Amino acid sequence: MFEIPLPFVVALLLAILLVRLTLRGPAGPVGRSMRIFVAASLALVIMVGLRWQFDLLVFRFLRPLFAAMLPPIAWICFAALGSEERSQTRWRWLHIIPVLAIFIASLTWRKWHIQVDFLISVEFAGYGIALMILASRGEDRFAQARLGDIGSVRGIVAVVGGALIFSGLVDGLIALDFSITQGTNVTTIVGYAQLVVLVVLALLMVRLERLSPQTTQLTDSVTEPALAQHKDDRKDNNDIAGDDAILAAIDEVMRTQHLYRDPDLTLDRLARRVVIPARQISGAINRRFGRNVSQVVNEYRVAEAQILLQTTAKPVTEIMFDCGFQTKSNFNREFGRVTGMGPRAYRDADPSSDQLAPDQPFGPIRKLFLENAESRE
Numbered sequence: 573m574f575e576i577p578l579p580f581v582v583a584l585l586l587a588i589l590l591v592r593l594t595l596r597g598p599a600g601p602v603g604r605s606m607r608i609f610v611a612a613s614l615a616l617v618i619m620v621g622l623r624w625q626f627d628l629l630v631f632r633f634l635r636p637l638f639a640a641m642l643p644p645i646a647w648i649c650f651a652a653l654g655s656e657e658r659s660q661t662r663w664r665w666l667h668i669i670p671v672l673a674i675f676i677a678s679l680t681w682r683k684w685h686i687q688v689d690f691l692i693s694v695e696f697a698g699y700g701i702a703l704m705i706l707a708s709r710g711e712d713r714f715a716q717a718r719l720g721d722i723g724s725v726r727g728i729v730a731v732v733g734g735a736l737i738f739s740g741l742v743d744g745l746i747a748l749d750f751s752i753t754q755g756t757n758v759t760t761i762v763g764y765a766q767l768v769v770l771v772v773l774a775l776l777m778v779r780l781e782r783l784s785p786q787t788t789q790l791t792d793s794v795t796e797p798a799l800a801q802h803k804d805d806r807k808d809n810n811d812i813a814g815d816d817a818i819l820a821a822i823d824e825v826m827r828t829q830h831l832y833r834d835p836d837l838t839l840d841r842l843a844r845r846v847v848i849p850a851r852q853i854s855g856a857i858n859r860r861f862g863r864n865v866s867q868v869v870n871e872y873r874v875a876e877a878q879i880l881l882q883t884t885a886k887p888v889t890e891i892m893f894d895c896g897f898q899t900k901s902n903f904n905r906e907f908g909r910v911t912g913m914g915p916r917a918y919r920d921a922d923p924s925s926d927q928l929a930p931d932q933p934f935g936p937i938r939k940l941f942l943e944n945a946e947s948r949e
Contacts, residue, residue, distance in 0.1 A: 579621025586614040605649035612638075612645045624758075633678055636688045639743075640674040643699035643736055650706060650729050655715040655840050655850040670695045689747035696740030703733030710858075711865050712850040715840035719866040720902060722839075735772050739765075815856040816941070821846040822853065823937035832872040833896045839865055860940065870906040871936040873897060877907065881919040888915045 590610045593603070616638045623631040644667035674695070677686040706713060707730040717725045742765040749757050825831050825845050834841075842865070843850040857865050873895040880891045889900070892915075897903040907915050 579617050579624070583614055583617045583621065586610060586617060590614060605645075605652045609642075609645050609649045612642050616642055636674055636678050636692055637671070639692050640671045640695060643696055644668075644671065646732060646736065647699055647702060650703065650732070653714045653716045653725065655712055655843060670698075687747045687751075689743045689750065693740045693743035693747060696736045696743060698740075700733045700736030700738075700740060703729050703736065707733060710851065711839055711854045715843065715850040716838050718836055718838055719842075719869050720835075720898070722864075722866055731772075812860075815860050818846075818848055818852060818856040819860060819937045819940070821848060822857075823935060826869075826872050826935060826937075830876075832869050832876075833894070835893075835896050835898045837869065837896070842869075861936065867906075867909075868936050870897075870902075871910055874907050874910040875935055877903075877915065878911065878918065881915060888919075891915070 590607065593607050593610060616635075619631065619635045619638045622628075623635040647667065648664065670691075674688060674691050677684075677688045677691055680686065681688060707726045711719075711722055714722045714725050742761060745761055745765075746755075746758055749755055749761065822842070825842075829845070831837060831842065831845060839850045839854065843853055846853070854865055857863065857868050861868055877891050877895045877897075880886055880894065881888070884891075886894070892900065892903040895903075897906070904914060907913075907918070911918055913921070
């Protein structure tokens with residue numbers, strides 16, 4: 573009976589995912605990085621299959637080299653979700669160093685007998701820890717992800733980091749097995765551990781496709797002088813006056829341009845529109861509200877939803893989409909967080925006396941400014 577080796581079955585799955593990403597995936601740096609990552613995973617799986625199926629010298633040499641390239645590609649993929657000024661770092665070339673180190677170790681193995689699998693283990697673990705740290709950082713590290721999806725993206729990055737750490741442990745077991753049993757159990761270890769991790773990584777990238785905006789090409793431009801001025805004033809932005817100036821700029825574009833209605837709104841897009849770096853926006857909102865950017869943007873959406881619920885007969889679902897929400901669960905959760913009741917219950921209740929006009933949603937920032945003014949009186 574004809575049997576297809578497990579690595580090539582996995583390779584077929586990855587090839588299907590790569591085609592799907594190419595035809596239906598997001599554009600821009602995020603989509604490009606995702607396709608490169610899945611392609612690298614596909615190449616590695618094929619190389620692993622060839623290595624253990626035919627055991628030729630050329631495949632023994634190429635397998636660790638292909639493996640060494642995967643963690644840097646994973647890092648670059650998720651780094652592309654940061655603000656543009658972060659993602660275009662000039663230090664990206666440093667990621668070639670571990671690949672070169674493993675290449676040299678493989679090339680000189682007969683002379684120096686360096687444990688190549690141990691080096692791969694260290695590399696995978698190091699990049700895995702770095703991704704775990706990245707997942708715990710501020711919102712500006714995921715500025716090109718939709719604001720409502722940042723929490724989910726962080727979870728994905730953490731899982732990918734954990735998967736790389738696990739894969740590093742697997743490579744460590746391979747190195748240990750070679751030193752003790754001359755590689756007797758390597759085939760089993762590779763077949764049931766490393767390939768599973770690669771499939772999980774690829775599936776997580778497809779999940780990330782659903783979370784990312786369908787395009788990352790923005791028409792808003794940021795001039796260098798404006799950015800330089802904000803960077804020079806970074807220390808001043810740490811006080812309340814500086815934070816309030818940033819909040820006022822955000823409130824202006826939210827009220828006049830209804831930016832919150834864009835369901836694919838990202839922190840990077842907001843930063844471009846107000847010409848303020850994403851990190852300063854995230855810091856100002858966190859300090860003044862004690863909440864994240866996504867929650868504040870959702871409060872603008874809820875504010876307009878309150879108006880539409882009281883002044884129109886539109887269905888709740890239509891209002892949800894008009895205000896920028898994409899899922900009913902998120903809409904109900906955020907509406908309840910802000911108002912203490914569900915949308916239908918709010919519509920059935922008596923209109924509040926301070927109801928604003930539909931084209932002038934009150935918004936959390938203006939409410940904060942009003943409360944501060946009243947407290948000073």
